[in-house]
Amino acid sequence: MSSVPASAFLALALILFCIGLYGALTKRNTVIVLISIELMLNAVNINLVTFSKYGMAPSITGQVFALFAISVAAAEAAVGLAILISLYRTKKTVNIDEMDTMKN
Amino acid sequence: MMENAWLIPLFPLLSFLILLLFGKRLKEASAYVGILLTLASLVFSILVLFERFSEPTYITKFNWLTIGDLHLTAGFEVNQLNALMLFIVSLVSFLVHTYSKGYMNGDERFPVFYAYLGLFTFAMLGLVISPNLLQTYIFWELVGVGSFLLIGFYYYKEEAKAAAKKAFIMTRIGDVGLFIGMILLFWETKSFEYSAIFAAVDAGAISGTMITLTAILIFIGAVGKSGQFPLHTWLPDAMEGPTPVSALIHAATMVAAGVYLVAALFPLFAASKTALLTIAVIGAFTAIFAASIGLVQTDIKRVLAYSTVSQLGYMMLALGSAGYVAGVFHLMTHAFFKALLFLAAGSVIHAVHTQNIEEMGGLWKKLKFTGPLFLIGTLAISGVPLFSGFFSKDEILIAAWEGGHPILFLLALIAAFMTAFYMFRLFFMVFTGEARGDQKHVHESPNNMTYPMILLGVLAVIAGYVNTPWFGSFLGDWLVDGNPALGHGHIEGPIWIMIAATVVSLAGIYFAYMMYYKRSIARNTISGTGDTLHTILLNKYYVDEFYQLTVVAFTKGLSYFLRFIDVFLVEGLVKGVVGIVQGLGRTGSKMQTGQVQTYGAVAFIGLALLAVIFALTGGYLR
């Protein structure tokens, strides 16, 4: 049996999630915001894998789901960056404050 | 035919709607729409009336509202009284429609006038075929609206505006009484149906006190509409409306609605001695009270208005003395001769363009039709034998005597004397003697004004013969047929009553003749201009002033106080709330920066707050 309790992994995931969240909500640079979101996704993946080992009914499913989440995250990063580039082309900046077209 | 009686009120409604929509385009032709549709009503009414002579009462109703196990119905009923009222109302309405074509000619709002007439006629016809109190009340209020619009037709005149408002408010006061009475009756009997109410009264299901209370409350409604003392002051003021309107509203229809209501609910009133006595006393008092004011008025329409109030008092006296037939009979004859008098007065006004009788005189030769017709009306209202008013007034006097009210009988007799006197004073001052005003362009009215008057003149003479002591009391027997609660068709009275009535009315005419024609009795014999008595009468016993000083002043004070509350308290509150909301809105709109990150931050902080609260309180799990 493992000597590291499940709650330790969960706590680590929580800390990483909070760091990602803080970055996503306060950073001005759009690239950093995207990276922070990736970090949040990673924290979630840790949770999935942790429960796949320490959950009520341990099985391989958690890991499979983590794989799916990783592939979706990869796709999201690609698309997000594409949007960022096209936005940058029209606005000439990556500052998130300038992206307020929703106002009008 | 009777099953189609519901069509009768719909014709004027149709006229109202057509004129409302197309009145501007139809212009003068709108008169024909109104006349034709009311003629249709009249024809139907006559057919219904004749059918009702031979067939029993027709009543039909359908469920209108169901609340729990309560069923409110709507429908119509054709009993004797309703059929008679249908005939009277549609006849007078038709004649007034015809007459107005000449009288209102050239008025800018000609189609509007006809539209209002249609609305009013609809309401009145609807009122008289209602089979239950609720429906009656609805039409009762509609009648009030119609009269408000018609009296205030010349809305650019301050007096007309004030008169319309006054009429509406004064009748509303009465309506409140009617409404309370109606609700109390409903509470007691769980039904608005006339038949159910009468059955409950018959079976003794309602206590005596309650019957008296409801009867008097309903009578208050009738007091308001029929211009009885003390709510009579609106009626003379309502003369500011066009003269055909006066003929329609103040002769046959709206003011008769109160009498009709008492007659329709007669079994209820008959069950309470106190209620009957109240009606009789108020009726008799109003009769003599209004007649005495009529003695000195100088406005031709106001004299007629006060005579109307006085005659309505007569009808109430008759109903209050258990003389159901006498009251309804007088309602009918009065409708004819008073409509005639008003139309004739309108014709006079049309000719000389003034309403002051001091400026008239010597019109007999110039108005070949109007003069004799006015004389017929005057003779009828004065109760001269062989005219219709004689028979109906006689019935009332007998009813009062037999009802055991000698004092009221005496009052009625004096009022009859006064009526004869002031009506002939009016006649002599208008039609005989020297011309006192500018009368260069006096001419007889056009045909469509004289024909209705001629028809009414004929009716004013012969209408009385349907119920006479000599040729049988056909109307009376028919009215009470199958309904013992209404009393006898004809009340036998001592012969001296008839003689006394005749003598009294002839005496009135004689005095008027001596004073205003022969001038052998000076006009100030009893009381000259400026005397106390004369001043009091001229100012109508200061009733208006009394109201002004008490009720109106109190209401005004109260309303000023309430206005103060409204301006400083309510408005302050409202403005405060508005300011808060506006400030909030402004702050909120500033927060709409369009930046997704800010939105995200705000949403997340909200979520975090919720999470913390749940974590601390344990959420709903605890």
Add this chain to the structure above:
Amino acid sequence: MTFSGEFLAFMGIALVAIIGGVLLLNLTKVVHMVVALIFTFVAIAGIYVLLSAEFVAAVQILIYSGAITIIMLFGIMLTKHDDENEPKTGKWRKILVFLGIVGFAFAVYIGIYNFNIEQVSTALHENNTMQIGKALYSKYIIPFELTSVLLLAALVGSIILAKNEKKGADNE
């Protein structure tokens, strides 16, 4: 609690991950931030190994430390970053967001603290990759294929989005 080797390994890896995260927040240069994040990603792969998920750990290193970080670096290089002139986020907002996150972390921590499940011995570490392969190609075959569709759509979508519409304009 015993200080077993596994626990020491967990503590070290977790420390690396958290330090990487904190550096991400505090470094000023964008490129440095991304490099700091690589530490975190690799550390998370270590965590996966501790959780007997070797295959996921390999994928984590391949995709995150490799592909995504490279994409992000491309994004940074393709855009202009004048770090000095960048206006700072409002102080109040930072404090508020921080307070919110502390509250959120507190609330979730209470949940984690109360979380207690009996540990069951598992066979996940035996032939881990084969187990995943079997699951993917039997039970999860439809999501697996759908993922390929999603990846294709993302590929096409990002090409269209990033494509320069004006011919001959700044060709990046």
